[in-house]
Amino acid sequence: MRYTNKSALRMAVAVLALGTISSVAVRAEDAKPANAELANKLDPNAKELDDKVLAAAAAVTDDGGKYKDKAGDPTFHITSDGKKVDWFTYSGYRSYHAECHVCHGPDAMGSSYAPALKDSLKHLSYSEFMGILAGGKQDVSSSDQKVMPAFADNKNVMCYADDLYVYLRARASGAWGRARPGEKEEKPDSAKATEKDCLGG
Numbered sequence: 001m002r003y004t005n006k007s008a009l010r011m012a013v014a015v016l017a018l019g020t021i022s023s024v025a026v027r028a029e030d031a032k033p034a035n036a037e038l039a040n041k042l043d044p045n046a047k048e049l050d051d052k053v054l055a056a057a058a059a060v061t062d063d064g065g066k067y068k069d070k071a072g073d074p075t076f077h078i079t080s081d082g083k084k085v086d087w088f089t090y091s092g093y094r095s096y097h098a099e100c101h102v103c104h105g106p107d108a109m110g111s112s113y114a115p116a117l118k119d120s121l122k123h124l125s126y127s128e129f130m131g132i133l134a135g136g137k138q139d140v141s142s143s144d145q146k147v148m149p150a151f152a153d154n155k156n157v158m159c160y161a162d163d164l165y166v167y168l169r170a171r172a173s174g175a176w177g178r179a180r181p182g183e184k185e186e187k188p189d190s191a192k193a194t195e196k197d198c199l200g201g
Contacts, residue, residue: 065188092167121172
């Protein structure tokens with residue numbers, strides 16, 4: 001009698017487990033994103049183009065590998081069907097993930113306590129960006145307090161401030177997606193000299 005009860009118990013547990021697995025499988029299927037836009041946010045190579053930001057960021061001059069827009073502000077230059085970036089976009093990616101991603105999230109996507117810089121750079125000018133980077137920023141409300149520290153004295157940030165701006169601008173326009181740049185232009189001599197002077201090396 002005891003063995004029959006154990007056999008029946010095992011059978012009941014197996015049936016319950018099988019039912020749970022199929023139920024979970026159905027729920028997982030139901031949880032798939034309903035539209036391609038949401039699914040693309042999970043794709044590291046997806047790009048969300050913003051035509052207005054992209055047009056404003058168009059490179060019109062090349063100053064020895066440092067590209068500038070019509071206003072003279074630094075910008076990105078992506079070639080080879082979107083696979084090859086200029087040096088400053090690459091350097092900005094590295095600097096961002098060394099100094100900024102802990103608060104602002106990987107690939108400038110934001111976090112629960114800092115905004116998505118890929119969205120902020122849609123409306124921040126070069127001078128506004130530099131001012132916030134150097135001087136910090138506080139957003140205080142009755143329910144929330146967000147404080148970005150000033151980085152004016154941090155050479156690991158300020159020596160690469162233009163690079164950060166260029167990378168974030170590429171993210172904001174959608175010209176560069178959520179991926180580490182692979183192909184890149186050579187590091188310009190001007191970038192080497194500026195880096196050496198800034199870091200004091």
